[in-house]
Amino acid sequence: MTQRLSKDALTGFGECLAQLGLAADECTEALGQAKCVAAPRGEILLHQGACQAHGYFIVDGILGAQHYGDCGGLFSKEFYFEGELCLLYHSLLTADAAPYQLEAVTDVTLVRFPLTLLKQASWQGVLIALLSQQLLYKEEKEAFLLLKRPEERYIYLVNHRPMWVERLSNVQLARYIGITPVSLSRLKARLA
Incomplete structure (x- = not known):
């Protein structure tokens, strides 16, 4: 990875932490412990059943849980895109083995950081902000899966997460919304 790309990646990660409320000196410390990494499509960053030690800030590409x-x-829990932090909250909070595998859906450029940072007292505001975001997201996802029919789920993704529809395969989208790829193809044809 080029030095310029590494600097830009770390800057993006620092900006993300600052938006979550981390103080400037703590951001500097975090950047010192972070590492820019690249992973090819299909590379496993965390094996299912392993303990999670790192989180990731996505600079470019897509990760999947x-x-x-x-x-x-195969069940798709989540997809993570550029500018997002990727970590498994259950594993973070309980230190249990991860029930999901984190893998590169596309070639990715990442900033890897130790999750031990989130255990530090000075990071508690960041942890609370992340947990609040996650709780709201989980509530929205439950409503998405429980209260909407498959067609409504797909239309929601088209309207609210167009990047997902553009960048994920039909198999990945179908798995996420809980239908078969054939059903998704029929649904798309019917809506076209």
Whole structure:
């Protein structure tokens, strides 16, 4: 990774932390512990069943949190895009093994940082801000999955998360909204 890209990546991560309320000196310390990394599509950043030690700020590309079932099923918990922080909150709060695998859906450029930072007293405001964001997101996602029919879920993504529709495959979108890829293709054809 070029030095310029590394500097820009770290700057973006620092800006994200500042927006979450982290003091400037703490941001400087965090940037000193962060590392810019690149991962090719398909690379596993956290194996399902492993303990999570790092979080990621996504500079470029898409990460996915996937669960691989015992019978070979694959379930998509979440997708993370540029400018987002990626960490598994349950694993962070409980220190339990991750029930999901974090993997690169596309080639990605990331800033990797140790999750131990979030345990520091000076980071409690950031942790509360992240947990508040996550709680609101979880509530919205529950309503999305429980209160909407598959067609409404797809239309919601088209209207509110167009980047998802543009950048994820039909298989990935279908898995996320809880239908088969064939059903999604039919739904798209019907709406066209």
